[in-house]
Amino acid sequence: MAAKLFRAVILGPPGSGKGTIAQRIAHSFGLQHLSSGDCLREDIAARTDAGILAKKFIEQGILVPDHVVTRLMLNRLEKMTNRSWLLDGFPRTLQQAEVLNHSCELDMVIMLNIPFETLKERLSARWIHPSSGRVYNMEFNPPHIEGIDDISGEPLVRHEDDKPEAVLARLRQYKDVAKPVINLYQKRGVLQSFSGTETNTIWPYIYSTLSSRITPIHAEETHQT
Numbered sequence: 001m002a003a004k005l006f007r008a009v010i011l012g013p014p015g016s017g018k019g020t021i022a023q024r025i026a027h028s029f030g031l032q033h034l035s036s037g038d039c040l041r042e043d044i045a046a047r048t049d050a051g052i053l054a055k056k057f058i059e060q061g062i063l064v065p066d067h068v069v070t071r072l073m074l075n076r077l078e079k080m081t082n083r084s085w086l087l088d089g090f091p092r093t094l095q096q097a098e099v100l101n102h103s104c105e106l107d108m109v110i111m112l113n114i115p116f117e118t119l120k121e122r123l124s125a126r127w128i129h130p131s132s133g134r135v136y137n138m139e140f141n142p143p144h145i146e147g148i149d150d151i152s153g154e155p156l157v158r159h160e161d162d163k164p165e166a167v168l169a170r171l172r173q174y175k176d177v178a179k180p181v182i183n184l185y186q187k188r189g190v191l192q193s194f195s196g197t198e199t200n201t202i203w204p205y206i207y208s209t210l211s212s213r214i215t216p217i218h219a220e221e222t223h224q225t
C-alpha cells in the first residue's frame with residue numbers, strides 16, 4: 001500500500017524564517033518544498049505574462065493579485081499530486097486559502113511568530129543565491145566568502161523587496177491579511193504555532209512536532225548561530 005501523503009504549509013511574516021525552516025524540513029522529512037516567492041521570481045526571470053505583472057507588485061513590497069498567484073501555485077501543485085509537500089508563502093490571503101482548500105486537505109499549518117524588530121533587522125542583512133534559492137544572513141549564516149555562494153562560487157544578490165521602504169510595506173500589509181488565514185486554520189485544528197527570536201531555538205520544537213506525524217529521513221541536526 002502506498003504511504004499516506006503529508007501536506008503542510010508554513011506561515012509567517014516576511015523574514016520570519018519560513019524559507020530557512022522550510023529547507024530544513026524538506027531535508028529532514030523529504031517533503032517537496034514549494035515557495036511562492038521563488039515561483040514568482042522564476043516567472044519574472046522567464047518573462048512570462050504572470051512574471052511581468054508580478055514584478056511591479058514585488059518591487060513595491062506589496063502582494064501580487066490573488067488570481068495570478070493562485071493560478072501559478074495550483075499549476076505547480078498539479079505536477080506534485082503523488083508527493084508529500086510543504087508550501088512556503090502560499091496561501092497568504094483568505095481567498096488563496098479557500099482556493100487551496102478546494103484542491104487538497106492540509107495535515108499541518110506551521111505558524112512562526114517573530115517580533116517585528118527582529119524581522120526588520122534580518123531582512124536588511126539578507127543575501128540570496130538566485131538559481132538555488134540558498135539564503136544567507138550576514139550575522140546568522142554568512143557565506144564563507146563575502147558576496148559569494150558557498151557551493152557554486154557564484155555572486156549573491158539582494159531581493160528588490162529587501163530595500164527598507166519595501167520591507168516596511170510588506171510587514172504592515174502582512175498583519176492585516178494574515179489574521180483571517182490564521183483564524184481559519186486555527187478553527188480547522190491544524191495550526192501549530194512557534195514563537196521566538198531565533199530559528200535555531202524554534203527548530204527543535206518544529207522537528208519534534210513534525211516527527212510525531214511523519215517519519216524523518218534524516219536525524220535532527222544541531223544548527224549553531
Ligand code: G5P
Nearest residue numbers: 014015016017018019020036037064089126137140198199
Ligand atoms: P517571499 O519570497 O515569499 P516573504 O516576504 O514571505 O517573501 P521572506 O522575505 O522570503 O518572506 P522568510 O522566508 O520568512 O522571508 O525568511 P528567510 O528568508 O528564511 O529568512 C529571512 C532572513 O533572516 C535570511 O537572511 C535568513 O538567513 C535570516 N534568518 C533566519 N533565521 C534567523 C535567525 O534566527 N537569526 C538571524 N539573525 N537571522 C535569521 O515573497 C516575496 C514577494 O512575493 C510576493 C509578495 O509581493 C512578496 O512580498 N508573494 C505573494 N503575493 C501574493 N500572494 C502570495 N502567496 C505571495 N507569495 C509571494
